[in-house]
Amino acid sequence: MAVKGKTNNPNGRPKGSKNKVTTEVRDWISKVIDKQRPQLEKDLKLLEPAERWRIIEKLMSYVVPKMQAVEANVNLNKLSDEDLDKLASNIIKASEEVTDEN
Numbered sequence: 001m002a003v004k005g006k007t008n009n010p011n012g013r014p015k016g017s018k019n020k021v022t023t024e025v026r027d028w029i030s031k032v033i034d035k036q037r038p039q040l041e042k043d044l045k046l047l048e049p050a051e052r053w054r055i056i057e058k059l060m061s062y063v064v065p066k067m068q069a070v071e072a073n074v075n076l077n078k079l080s081d082e083d084l085d086k087l088a089s090n091i092i093k094a095s096e097e098v099t100d101e102n
Contacts, residue, residue, distance in 0.1 A: 044056070
């Protein structure tokens with residue numbers, strides 16, 4: 001008989017372990033979509049360009065991570081001159097890399 005608050009595993013599921021049911025459902029959905037890929041591509045081609053790109057944009061959110069804003073609060077008065085020089089060098093180097101990529 002089950003007792004409320006008592007389980008066979010008092011520590012619970014290990015951190016990071018995946019739920020078996022969720023994994024199985026995701027695998028199944030992936031297989032269904034994969035089998036329908038040729039038809040999905042045909043259907044996309046039949047849509048108006050604006051509608052096609054709206055759907056592609058929605059699908060991209062599942063495979064391309066969204067960028068998040070990052071905020072850094074640094075008290076420059078607490079940094080040494082050496083630390084400020086390193087910071088300036090890193091900023092210059094990063095901006096040069098971005099410029100070279102474009």
